[in-house]
Amino acid sequence: MIPLLKRAAVILAAASFAGALVFAMLDLPAPGVHLPAAVEANMAASGVAHPVTAVLLNFRGYDTLLEVGVLLLALLGVLAVGARATPPAPAPGEPVKRMFARLAAPLMVLVAVYLLWAGAIQPGGAFQAGAVLGAAAVLLHLTGILPGWGAPGLRLRAGLAAGFLIFLVVAGALLAQGAVLAYPPAQAGRLILLIEAGLTVSLGLILAGLFLALSRDSGDEA
Numbered sequence: 001m002i003p004l005l006k007r008a009a010v011i012l013a014a015a016s017f018a019g020a021l022v023f024a025m026l027d028l029p030a031p032g033v034h035l036p037a038a039v040e041a042n043m044a045a046s047g048v049a050h051p052v053t054a055v056l057l058n059f060r061g062y063d064t065l066l067e068v069g070v071l072l073l074a075l076l077g078v079l080a081v082g083a084r085a086t087p088p089a090p091a092p093g094e095p096v097k098r099m100f101a102r103l104a105a106p107l108m109v110l111v112a113v114y115l116l117w118a119g120a121i122q123p124g125g126a127f128q129a130g131a132v133l134g135a136a137a138v139l140l141h142l143t144g145i146l147p148g149w150g151a152p153g154l155r156l157r158a159g160l161a162a163g164f165l166i167f168l169v170v171a172g173a174l175l176a177q178g179a180v181l182a183y184p185p186a187q188a189g190r191l192i193l194l195i196e197a198g199l200t201v202s203l204g205l206i207l208a209g210l211f212l213a214l215s216r217d218s219g220d221e222a
Contacts, residue, residue, distance in 0.1 A: 047188025048120040056125070057192045061181035065167050068199060072164055075206050078213050079152065094143075101143040108136035116200050120189065126163070126196040130203025137208035141215060148215035156205070163202030167195050 039051050039059065046054035056064050112129040119125030140146035152160065170191055171181050183191050 045185040045188065047183055047185065047190075047192050050119065050121055050123070052123065053119050053125050053192070057195060058181070058183060058188060062171070065164075065171060065181070068164050068167060068203070071203070071206050072160065075160065075209050075213070078210060079149075097143045098145060101139050101145055105136045105140055108132050108139070112136075112200065112204070116196055119196060120193070126199035126203060129196075129200040131207060133200065133204025134207030134211075137204070138211050141212055146212070149209060149212040152209075159201055159205050160209070161202065163195070163199035166198035170195055 036051075039055060042059070043049070043051065043054060046058045048054050048058070109132075112132040115124040115129040115132060116126060117124075119128070137146060141148065174180070174182055177184075
């Protein structure tokens, strides 16, 4: 009887919280600024041709910088808790699956490069490209080609932090002009491409690491 009452209380509390959130969202006042129009009016100075990329890397680039920092901290927490001194040997995979993974991984890298380049003019960019790179690493791991992670070495640590550090360096250099990530219009496109190239590598490693650092290959202790 008591477990049922506890479950009912939890369900009721969750439903009440969800209802309060819905009510708060419906009761929000009308925004004072029409954001799509404001973004469109400033696209010429953004350095890119796609509004999503302009918002993420220019108009609110500091927010994206913090998001990358959160992902990096999440991986550091995973490594601090579950990293092993030496990576386990990859589990043996089926030959057909291994062959498929070896063929698919280069294509996934090519898709990631395309998504990075296309992000300036259509949906895409570093987050999408990094997700594809991370998926390629996971595929190689699941087919027994890539081992799970132990404690990351110097080169891997550099790859993990490179995108965030490039972002920080650019932000610090532009701060001298009086605003965070206020790109000069003539240099905005090149700076955004530099940041996104670094983020693609780092995000791919971070997303792959969140899986590979906790993987348990056959033969690992439970």
